[in-house]
Amino acid sequence: MAGGDGSQALVAAVTARHGIPFVVVPAGTRNHFARDLGVGTGVVGSLAAFVDGVDVRVDMAEVNGRVLVNNAS
Numbered sequence: 001m002a003g004g005d006g007s008q009a010l011v012a013a014v015t016a017r018h019g020i021p022f023v024v025v026p027a028g029t030r031n032h033f034a035r036d037l038g039v040g041t042g043v044v045g046s047l048a049a050f051v052d053g054v055d056v057r058v059d060m061a062e063v064n065g066r067v068l069v070n071n072a073s
Contacts, residue, residue, distance in 0.1 A: 002043065004028015005070055012060060013067040023049045033070040 001011040002025040015022045025046045026034035037056060039046045061068045 001025060002027040004031065005033045008033045009060075009067045009069045012058075012069045016060060021055050023053065036070055 001022050005028055008024055011022055024034050024037055024039050025043055026041050031041045
């Protein structure tokens with residue numbers, strides 16, 4: 001999923017509900033979630049996850065109906 005932290009959180013909620021993984025492609029302003037995962041901030045660098053990526057489980061939280069996947073939301 002290409003997007004910023006808010007978009008990533010929405011997709012994370014859907015994929016978690018269905019038990020499927022997704023690749024984080026940072027395309028937002030700050031990209032805190034991608035940085036926390038070690039993906040960095042570049043789109044090209046994140047594409048390596050399609051070749052040699054590993055599954056990583058992350059904590060999710062919900063506050064007032066909004067899903068959060070990082071510590072900067």
